[in-house]
Structure formats: structure tokens, C-alpha cells
Amino acid sequence: MVTKFFLHARIGFFLAVRHIRRASLWTTSLIIFVMILTFLNLVVVSGILVGLIQGAVDQVRTEFTSDVIVSTLNDKSYIENSPGLIALMEQLPQAQAISPRYSEGALLEANYKTHKVGDKPNTAGAQIFGIDPAREDAVTNLSQSVTEGSYLAPGDYDQVIIGQFLLSQYVPVDDPNFAALDNVDVGSKIRIHIGDVTREVTVKGIIKSKVDALTRNVFMVDSQLRSIIGRNDGNVDQIAMLLREGADPAAAREALKRSGADRFAEVQTFDDAQPQFLKDIINTFNMLGAAFSSIGLVVASITIFIVVFINAITRRKYIGIMKGIGIEAGAIEFSYVFQSIFYALIGSSIGLALVYGFLVPFIAAHPIDFPFSDGILVAPIGQTMFRVGLLVAATVVAGYIPAWMIIRKNTLDAILGRN
Amino acid sequence: MIQTTNLIKTFRDGDRETRVLKGIDLTVRDGEFLAIMGRSGAGKSTLLYQMSLLDDPTGGEIIIDGRDTRTMSAREKTSFRLTHFGYVFQDYAILPELTARENVAMPLLMQGKSPKEARAIAQEALARLNLAHRADNLPSQLSGGEQQRVSIARAIAHRPSVLFADEPTANLDNDSSHTIMKIFQELHKKGQTIIMVTHEPQYARLAERIITLDDGAMVMV
Numbered sequence: 001m002v003t004k005f006f007l008h009a010r011i012g013f014f015l016a017v018r019h020i021r022r023a024s025l026w027t028t029s030l031i032i033f034v035m036i037l038t039f040l041n042l043v044v045v046s047g048i049l050v051g052l053i054q055g056a057v058d059q060v061r062t063e064f065t066s067d068v069i070v071s072t073l074n075d076k077s078y079i080e081n082s083p084g085l086i087a088l089m090e091q092l093p094q095a096q097a098i099s100p101r102y103s104e105g106a107l108l109e110a111n112y113k114t115h116k117v118g119d120k121p122n123t124a125g126a127q128i129f130g131i132d133p134a135r136e137d138a139v140t141n142l143s144q145s146v147t148e149g150s151y152l153a154p155g156d157y158d159q160v161i162i163g164q165f166l167l168s169q170y171v172p173v174d175d176p177n178f179a180a181l182d183n184v185d186v187g188s189k190i191r192i193h194i195g196d197v198t199r200e201v202t203v204k205g206i207i208k209s210k211v212d213a214l215t216r217n218v219f220m221v222d223s224q225l226r227s228i229i230g231r232n233d234g235n236v237d238q239i240a241m242l243l244r245e246g247a248d249p250a251a252a253r254e255a256l257k258r259s260g261a262d263r264f265a266e267v268q269t270f271d272d273a274q275p276q277f278l279k280d281i282i283n284t285f286n287m288l289g290a291a292f293s294s295i296g297l298v299v300a301s302i303t304i305f306i307v308v309f310i311n312a313i314t315r316r317k318y319i320g321i322m323k324g325i326g327i328e329a330g331a332i333e334f335s336y337v338f339q340s341i342f343y344a345l346i347g348s349s350i351g352l353a354l355v356y357g358f359l360v361p362f363i364a365a366h367p368i369d370f371p372f373s374d375g376i377l378v379a380p381i382g383q384t385m386f387r388v389g390l391l392v393a394a395t396v397v398a399g400y401i402p403a404w405m406i407i408r409k410n411t412l413d414a415i416l417g418r419n
Numbered sequence: 420m421i422q423t424t425n426l427i428k429t430f431r432d433g434d435r436e437t438r439v440l441k442g443i444d445l446t447v448r449d450g451e452f453l454a455i456m457g458r459s460g461a462g463k464s465t466l467l468y469q470m471s472l473l474d475d476p477t478g479g480e481i482i483i484d485g486r487d488t489r490t491m492s493a494r495e496k497t498s499f500r501l502t503h504f505g506y507v508f509q510d511y512a513i514l515p516e517l518t519a520r521e522n523v524a525m526p527l528l529m530q531g532k533s534p535k536e537a538r539a540i541a542q543e544a545l546a547r548l549n550l551a552h553r554a555d556n557l558p559s560q561l562s563g564g565e566q567q568r569v570s571i572a573r574a575i576a577h578r579p580s581v582l583f584a585d586e587p588t589a590n591l592d593n594d595s596s597h598t599i600m601k602i603f604q605e606l607h608k609k610g611q612t613i614i615m616v617t618h619e620p621q622y623a624r625l626a627e628r629i630i631t632l633d634d635g636a637m638v639m640v
Contacts (some may be wrong), residue, residue, distance in 0.1 A: 070467055
């Protein structure tokens with residue numbers, strides 16, 4: 001039985017190789033082209049869908065939370081023992097840079113000098129972050145997001161950089177839930193109200209980004225914010241930590257927890273800090289991607305089915321002759337299965353080369369400009385190889401069934417071309 | 420030896436029944452060269468297909484070397500055809516994507532011979548038919564006569580006990596037809612059993628025995 005199987009496989013392979021080698025180059029190219037498109041459909045459509053959100057996640061990571069984010073416990077108003085914690089984080093071997101941040105809720109007010117009693121005040125709510133400009137830039141590269149005006153300098157007195165969506169000229173739609181300041185630009189003076197304290201500051205720069213934490217908030221030098229909120233104990237509200245290349249955020253988080261950091265603060269990786277809705281969207285897009293991929297797989301199967309069916313039906317006479325001279329049906333079926341595998345493998349291989357050799361690096365270098373993220377192509381190698389396996393399996397079935405349908409016809413009818 | 424007794428073949432088309440073979444009793448001895456003649460529609464090819472196990476008769480029996488073919492399964496018949504029979508068809512019936520040598524080697528590979536052995540035997544068979552120099556040519560690069568000789572090489576390479584030929588010269592010019600018939604005579608001289616269907620008397624006369632069919636029955640032996 002096993003010997004027969006291998007004999008059939010050997011002869012099937014012999015026939016398949018010759019059939020492919022001597023088939024029309026155009027036909028073979030067309031089938032392979034369809035397989036490449038199918039492969040791209042399987043991998044790229046879901047990859048872009050997931051990459052759309054993954055781009056947003058990556059941007060939040062690189063531009064705000066960094067790899068590990070340490071923040072205030074829910075029942076505290078700041079991180080207690082911050083100086084000790086900062087020292088501990090700086091000593092972690094995997095830490096490349098850290099940025100302690102102060103954070104306070106504030107009301108921003110503009111055009112207060114021309115405001116008349118009875119007019120609607122020109123105000124907007126925001127979170128104000130007090131940062132060390134150099135340390136923040138080392139962690140999140142914040143200066144690169146300041147596209148108008150300039151970034152903060154350590155000695156800046158009463159100057160802020162402000163997120164674009166706090167300025168009405170950059171808000172695409174008038175959203176009553178997110179008030180924005182009118183008539184404010186670089187150089188404008190605005191007031192900041194934090195509790196009972198009011199401070200007049202100058203807008204030094206405008207932050208443009210696709211990360212809400214940057215575009216809906218205000219940043220100023222930490223010493224300035226400290227003086228407004230009257231905090232002199234060195235306790236901060238957030239500490240973002242950038243890890244060295246290749247370091248595992250989860251391992252860094254665990255190292256901090258082992259050192260007791262979680263007694264004073266919540267220690268999270270960038271992944272932990274993702275909002276649940278973002279995780280839900282990723283899962284939903286994964287499901288949508290799988291659904292679209294399934295359709296692609298069905299289309300590929302039908303394509304191979306039709307190709308093999310037409311091939312087998314036009315070669316029905318030769319199939320009959322082969323059976324007539326004693327070539328067993330199993331060997332002939334194998335030849336069609338091998339041809340299907342060939343098309344699927346060549347299509348997938350070219351598709352793999354396109355995805356990993358061109359599309360992934362190209363889109364990573366030139367992200368797709370979606371309104372809320374710079375979309376990338378997410379194609380984890382494990383998932384992609386699984387899809388290659390699926391494609392090959394589907395084409396094997398799709399190649400076998402029509403071959404079996406034609407081969408099982410009466411031998412003499414096939415030889416004589418009778419129906 | 421092939422022996423048919425009261426061999427009947429009927430084709431059914433809806434309610435209409437056409438009896439193509441009407442009880443043929445025929446014995447073909449080992450080493451015999453038999454020609455089956457008759458006009459178009461007489462049933463000569465149908466008889467050949469029944470004897471060569473390419474088709475199943477409606478009634479009667481076929482005994483080949485003492486074995487009743489009615490007891491054989493489809494798979495056994497395929498295997499029997501592979502090892503005991505060789506076939507030459509009117510339109511050559513060689514596979515277009517295989518070279519001459521690969522066409523001849525195919526049944527040998529199916530018999531389990533190694534590619535090297537099959538290749539050597541195929542080359543030898545082609546040489547016997549003066550086609551050694553065309554071994555690597557595709558059918559499209561060969562003339563009709565050469566294609567039919569490849570077909571004969573494929574049929575005899577595994578030294579079958581019976582060679583069946585269905586109108587082997589029908590598509591060939593005179594020269595090629597003479598060559599093919601000469602090959603058949605030489606094979607017969609070496610002891611090859613040949614059963615050939617033809618409608619050309621000049622080639623039938625080269626056989627050892629001629630039977631003539633008319634309307635599904637033997638009219639002349």
C-alpha cells in the first residue's frame with residue numbers, strides 16, 4: 001500500500017514536472033499571478049487592517065508612554081518616593097533613558113484681554129505636563145512633533161508648547177465635547193488656571209501628531225509647573241522609560257516590581273497601558289482580516305479548481321490513454337495535486353518576497369497616512385507561514401477534486417472523446 | 420491465448436438499444452497475427468476494446484491465458500493491461516508534453532522500474548524502431564509516421580504478451596504505413612501476438628489470419 005502510494009507520487013511528480021515545464025509560459029504566469037494576488041489578499045488586507053491600529057499603538061509607544069510607563073496609583077495624587085524610584089529606574093541595566101513628568105489638570109484661557117462681560121469665554125480644558133525638555137526628548141523625541149514655533153529649552157520661563165487640537169484652527173470639526181482656543185498661534189499669550197493659581201504663558205510651539213496625549217495637552221518646563229502647583233518634594237506623576245534595543249518591556253516591568261516599585265506606583269508596559277478599546281479594535285480587525293482572508297482563500301480555491309478542471313477536461317483523451325495503457329488513476333491524480341502545489345508554492349514564495357522584501361520595509365519607511373495613525377503593514381512571520389500552509393492545503397483540495405472528477409470517467413469514453 | 424465465447428456488446432441510448440457485437444466466438448493463439456476487418460460500424464474496434472479489456476462486454480466471456488476476465492476488478496484490469504498488453508491507436512495517442520523516450524518509459528515506470536532502468540529500456544525500444552536519434556524530441560517535433568513508431572515502441576517496450584493495434588495506419592501516408600506494417604511483421608516473426616483492426620485489405624493480407632465482421636457478427640474467417 002505504502003509502496004503503491006510512493007510509486008503513484010513518483011509518477012505523478014514525473015508527469016507534473018513535464019507538464020509544467022512544457023506548458024504555455026503565459027498560462028503558467030497567469031496562474032502564478034493569480035496565486036500571488038491571492039497570497040497578498042490573504043496577508044496584506046488583514047495586515048493593513050491590523051497595521052492601521054498597530055500604527056496608532058506604536059506611535060503612542062514611541063511618542064508618549066515609551067516602553068515602560070510608571071504612573072500614580074489610583075488613590076494617590078502623585079508617585080510617592082519618586083526620587084528613589086527614578087534612581088532605581090536609572091540603574092536598571094536595560095534602561096536607556098527616562099523622563100519624569102508632572103501632570104495637572106488645567107483650564108486654558110485665551111483672548112482674555114479683549115473679552116467682554118457676557119461673551120462666551122475663550123477657554124479649553126487640558127492636562128499640563130511639566131517635563132525636563134532634554135530628558136523628555138531623549139525618551140519620546142517630542143521636539144520632532146513641534147512643527148510650528150520651537151521646542152522647549154531648559155531655561156524657558158512661562159512658555160508652553162501646545163497640542164494642535166487645543167487650537168480651533170487645527171480642529172477639523174466643531175466638537176462640543178472638546179473645546180479649543182480661538183485665535184491662538186505661536187507667540188500668543190494664554191492663561192493657565194490650575195486650582196486657584198493663574199499664570200500667563202506664551203505659546204512657544206505647536207505640537208502636531210496623531211497621538212491624542214500630545215495633541216490635546218500642553219507641555220512646559222517642569223520647574224515652572226512645580227512652581228505653579230507648589231510641589232517641592234520631587235514627587236512626580238509619571239515616569240516614562242525607554243529601554244535599550246532588544247530589551248523586553250515585560251522583563252523591565254517585573255524587575256521594577258521585584259524592587260518594590262509597585263508599592264508606590266502603577267508599573268505598566270506600553271502594552272498594559274493600552275486602552276481596552278484599542279485592544280478590542282485590534283481583535284476586531286484581526287477577525288475582519290481573517291474573514292476577508294477566508295474569502296480570498298475561497299477565490300484561490302475556485303481559481304485552482306477551474307484551472308485544473310479545464311486542464312483535465314481538455315486533456316481528457318490523454319488521461320484516458322494513460323489509464324488505457326495501465327497508468328493508475330492515483331498517479332494521474334497526484335500529477336494534478338503536484339501541479340496545484342507548485343502554483344501555490346511559487347505564488348506564495350513570490351508573495352513572501354514581495355511582502356517581506358518590499359511591502360513591509362517600504363510601508364514602515366513610508367507609513368500610510370490615515371487620519372488617526374500612520375498605518376504600517378503587520379505581517380508576523382508565524383501567521384504568514386500559517387496562511388501559506390492554508391493556501392497550499394486549499395489548492396491541494398481544489399486541484400484534487402476536479403482531477404478526480406475527470407479521471408474517474410470511463411476510460412474508453414475518454415479515449416474516444418465520448419460523453 | 421485469448422478466447423471469446425458468445426461475446427455480446429450492446430449500447431443503450433435511452434430506450435433504444437443497439438447490439439454491436441452479436442455473440443462472437445473467437446480464439447487467438449499465442450504468437451498469432453490476427454487482422455480484424457469489416458466496414459465502418461461492423462463492430463471491429465468494439466471487439467478489439469473488449470478483448471483488450473478497455474471496455475466491459477454486455478454478455479459472454481473472455482478468457483485470457485486461462486483467466487476469466489469477468490472476475491477481474493477495474494484495478495486488476497488496469498494492472499493486467501499494464502503488464503500483459505500493448506496498445507497502438509489510430510491517432511498515435513502519445514502524450515504531447517513528454518519526449519519520445521519519456522512516452523515509452525511511462526508504462527515501465529508504472530511497473531515499478533527505476534527511472535534509470537526505464538530510460539534504458541525505452542531507449543532500446545526506440546532503437547529497435549530506428550528512433551534512437553529522436554528520443555529527446557517532443558511529439559510535435561516528429562512526423563506522423565515517427566509518432567506512430569513511438570507509440571509502437573511504447574507498446575512493445577515491456578514485452579507484452581499481446582499487442583493490440585486499432586487502425587494503426589489509418590492516419591499515415593503509404594510509406595509510413597508500409598514501415599509500420601513491416602515492423603508488425605518483424606515483431607510477429609519474433610513471436611509477438613498481434614491483434615490488429617484495419618479496413619485496408621492490403622495491410623490485412625500481411626497478417627497470419629483475417630476475420631471479417633459485418634453487423635456485429637463474424638462472416639468470414
